[in-house]
Amino acid sequence: MTKIDLDARELEHPKPLEISMKILHNLDDASYLYMVHRKNPVPLLDFAKGLDLQTVCKEDAQHTWHILISPNQDIDLQTYLSPEAFGV
Amino acid sequence: MFSQNGLSLDQAPPLSVVFRFFFLGSLFGIVAGVLIFLYQTEIFDASSTAALTLTHVFTLGVMLSFMFASLFQMLPVISGVKLTSPVKRANLLLYPFTLGVITLLLGFNFSTIDWFFPLSGLLLGGSLFAIIIPMLLKLFKIENHSASSKGMSVALLFLGFVVLFALYLLAALSGYIEGSYYTQIKMAHYSFGLFGWIAVLIISISFQVIEMFYVTPAYPELISRYLPWGLFSLLLLSSVLALFYPLLWNLTELLLIAILTLYALLTLKRLTQRKRPLTDATVWFWRIGLSSLIISMLSIGMTLLTDIVFFKPLSYIFFASFALSIVFAMFYKIVPFLTWFHLNSQGYFTAPMMHEVIHPKTAKKHLYIHLATIITFCLSLLFAPLIFLAGTLTILSFGWLSYQIIHAHLLYKKTQKTGEKFEMGNMG
Numbered sequence: 200m201t202k203i204d205l206d207a208r209e210l211e212h213p214k215p216l217e218i219s220m221k222i223l224h225n226l227d228d229a230s231y232l233y234m235v236h237r238k239n240p241v242p243l244l245d246f247a248k249g250l251d252l253q254t255v256c257k258e259d260a261q262h263t264w265h266i267l268i269s270p271n272q273d274i275d276l277q278t279y280l281s282p283e284a285f286g287v
Numbered sequence: 288m289f290s291q292n293g294l295s296l297d298q299a300p301p302l303s304v305v306f307r308f309f310f311l312g313s314l315f316g317i318v319a320g321v322l323i324f325l326y327q328t329e330i331f332d333a334s335s336t337a338a339l340t341l342t343h344v345f346t347l348g349v350m351l352s353f354m355f356a357s358l359f360q361m362l363p364v365i366s367g368v369k370l371t372s373p374v375k376r377a378n379l380l381l382y383p384f385t386l387g388v389i390t391l392l393l394g395f396n397f398s399t400i401d402w403f404f405p406l407s408g409l410l411l412g413g414s415l416f417a418i419i420i421p422m423l424l425k426l427f428k429i430e431n432h433s434a435s436s437k438g439m440s441v442a443l444l445f446l447g448f449v450v451l452f453a454l455y456l457l458a459a460l461s462g463y464i465e466g467s468y469y470t471q472i473k474m475a476h477y478s479f480g481l482f483g484w485i486a487v488l489i490i491s492i493s494f495q496v497i498e499m500f501y502v503t504p505a506y507p508e509l510i511s512r513y514l515p516w517g518l519f520s521l522l523l524l525s526s527v528l529a530l531f532y533p534l535l536w537n538l539t540e541l542l543l544i545a546i547l548t549l550y551a552l553l554t555l556k557r558l559t560q561r562k563r564p565l566t567d568a569t570v571w572f573w574r575i576g577l578s579s580l581i582i583s584m585l586s587i588g589m590t591l592l593t594d595i596v597f598f599k600p601l602s603y604i605f606f607a608s609f610a611l612s613i614v615f616a617m618f619y620k621i622v623p624f625l626t627w628f629h630l631n632s633q634g635y636f637t638a639p640m641m642h643e644v645i646h647p648k649t650a651k652k653h654l655y656i657h658l659a660t661i662i663t664f665c666l667s668l669l670f671a672p673l674i675f676l677a678g679t680l681t682i683l684s685f686g687w688l689s690y691q692i693i694h695a696h697l698l699y700k701k702t703q704k705t706g707e708k709f710e711m712g713n714m715g
Contacts, residue, residue: 209562212499213624217641224636238499246632 200274201230208237208263219243223250223268231269231279239264255279260286300359300370302629302699304377308356309618310692311385315348316685323678328671331600338603340395345607346480347388347411349685353614354488355380358422360621361492362439368425380418387411394460401461408457415450419443434511438491441515445483445522452476474536475526481606482543483522487515489576489613493554500620501570503557514550518543537591544584551577551584568650569616575658576612579605597668604664615657618688619650626695635706644695656684 203222207215215236220243222232234240239256247254247268255267255276265284267276319341323330326337359377362368370376387410394403426440452472459466494511497503505511525539555577558570586602589595623641630638660680667673 209502211502211563211565213628213641217627220631242628249632249634 200269200271200279202279203230203232205232205234207234207240215240216243219268220246223247223252226252226268226270228269228271231267231271231274231276233279233281234266234268236264236266237262240266243268257284259284299625299629299632300363300373302625302696304373305356305360305621305625306692306696307377307381308352308359309622310689311381312349312352312356312614313685313689313692315344315352315388316688317682319344319349320678320680320682320685323674323681327674328667330674331603331668333599333603336395340392342603343388343391343395345611346485347391350485350610350614351384353618354485355418357492357617357621358439358443360625362422362425368422368429368436370421370425376418376421380414383410383414387414404457404461405463408454408461412450412454415446419447419450423447433495434506435491435495437512438487438494438515441519442484442488442491445479445487445519448523449476449480449484452479468530471526471530471533474529474533475522478522478536478539478543479526482547483518485610486547486580487518489610490550491515492617493613496617496620497554497557497573501558502562503560506553506557510550510553514546518546521546540587540591544588548581548584551580567647568654569619571654572612572616572619572657575654575661576609576616579608579612579661583609600668601665604661604668608661612657615653615688618691619645619653622691622695626699630699630702630706633703634708635702636708637706638702639698644698645691649691653684653687656680656687660684 203226205215205219205222207219210218215234219232219234219240223243223246226232234243239258243266244254244256251270251272253269253272253274253276255265257265257280259265263283265280267279269276322337322341322344326335326341329335329337330341332338359370359373362370387407390403390410391407393400394407397403423440423443426436426443429436432440452475455464455466455472456469456476458464459469494506498505521539521542525535529535529539555574558573558577583602583605586598586605589598590602623644626644627638627641660677663673663677663680667677
C-alpha cells in the first residue's frame with residue numbers, strides 16, 4: 200500500500216481540509232492517506248464516508264489526531280496506524 | 288468550519304442564507320457612503336441627526352447584517368446548534384429587519400411623520416426577537432459549552448437588551464410613554480450595543496478563530512472563560528446603578544478601556560506567536576482592527592481627562608474601524624471557504640479552489656482601500672473637504688465587498704450548472 204503523508208498540524212485552517220480533499224479524489228485501492236492533525240477533522244471524515252471510503256481516526260497521548268483514509272475496503276486500516284498513535 | 292468537532296456536512300446552513308446577509312450588509316455600507324456625502328462632517332457631532340443616522344446604518348444595517356451572516360454560519364459549527372428551516376428563518380428576519388432599519392432612519396430624519404418610530408419598533412423588535420430568542424434557547428440547552436459558544440450566548444443576551452432599550456427609547460420618542468429614564472436608557476443602549484453586543488461577539492469568536500485560523504497558542508482560560516460574563520455583569524450592574532448615580536458610567540468606561548485594551552494587546556501578541564508566520568490580508572485586517580480598538584479606547588480615556596474635542600470623533604472612527612476590520616477579516620475567510628466547501632460536499636470535482644473564489648490579492652486590495660478610508664476619515668477632522676473622499680472610499684469599500692459576494696454566488700451557480708460530479712456514494 201502506498202502511504203500519502205500529510206502533516207497538517209501547523210497548517211492554517213482550512214488548508215488541511217482543502218489539501219486532504221484533493222488527495223482523497225486521487226486515491227486508489229493501493230493507496231491511503233495518513234494525516235496528522237491538531238483537531239478531529241469531522242468535515243473530512245464526513246466527506247470520506249460520503250465517498251464510501253474506509254476511515255480510521257485516533258487521538259494519541261499528545262492530543263494529535265491520526266487519520267487514515269483509503270478506498271480499499273478489504274484492508275484493515277488500523278494496522279497501518281503508526282506507533283506514535285499508540286504513544287510508543 | 289471552526290470547532291473542535293468541525294462542520295458536519297448536514298449541519299452547514301445553505302450558502303444563500305449566509306450570502307444574503309453579507310450582501311445586505313454591503314448594500315447598507317454603500318448607503319452609509321452616500322449619506323456621508325449628504326451629512327458631511329456633521330457626522331462627527333454625536334448629538335446631531337447625521338451622527339444618529341450614520342451610527343445606526345453602520346451598527347444595525349452593516350454590522351448586524353454581517354454578524355447575523357456569521358451567526359447563521361457559526362452557531363451550528365461552534366456550538367452544534369442547528370436552526371430548523373434556516374432559509375425561512377433568514378427571510379423572516381431579513382425583510383422586516385431591512386424595512387425596520389429603513390423606517391428607523393426615516394424616523395430620525397423626518398420627525399414630523401409620527402408613524403415611522405412605532406413601525407420601526409414593531410418591525411425591528413419583532414424580527415430581532417424572533418431570531419434572538421430561539422438562538423438563545425438553543426444555546427442555553429448546550430451541556431458542554433466552549434468559550435466561544437458561551438461568549439456568543441452573552442453577546443446575544445446583550446443584543447436582546449439593546450433591542451429592549453431601543454424599544455423603550457422609540458416608545459418615548461413616539462410619545463407612548465413618558466420616558467423618565469430616557470437619558471440613562473440611552474446610555475445603556477449605546478454601551479450595551481457597542482461594548483456588549485459588538486465587542487463581546489467579536490471577542491467570543493476570536494477565542495475560536497485566532498487559534499484555528501492562524502495556529503496560535505490558545506487564549507488563557509481565565510480570559511476565555513470569564514471575559515464575556517465579566518463584561519456582561521459590569522455593564523448590567525452599571526446600567527442599574529447609573530439610574531441612581533449617573534456619574535458611575537465614568538468609572539465603568541475606565542474599566543472597559545482597561546479590559547478591552549488588554550484583550551486587544553493579548554490578541555496582537557497571539558498573532559505574533561503564529562507557528563507559520565505567513566501573512567495574508569486577513570491577518571492585517573485583524574491587526575488593524577485590534578490596533579483601532581486600542582486607539583478608540585485611549586481616545587475615550589482622553590475625553591474623560593481632557594476637553595479636547597478631537598478625541599471624541601476619533602474614538603467613533605476607530606471603534607467603527609475595529610468592528611469593520613474584523614468583520615472584513617471574517618468575510619474573506621468565510622466566503623471562499625463556504626463556496627468551495629458546499630460545492631465539494633455536493634461532489635463537484637470541478638469546484639473552484641478557495642483562492643479562485645476570492646483571490647488573496649483581491650483581499651489585499653480591499654485592505655488598502657480600507658486603510659485609506661480610515662486615514663481619510665481621520666484627516667477630514669482637520670480638513671473638512673476630505674470627508675467627500677472618505678465617503679467615496681466607503682462606497683468603494685462596500686462596493687468591493689458586494690462584488691465579491693456576487694462573484695462567489697455566480698461561480699457557485701455556474702459550477703452547479705456545468706460542473707462535473709464524483710460518484711458520491713450515500714452523499715446527498
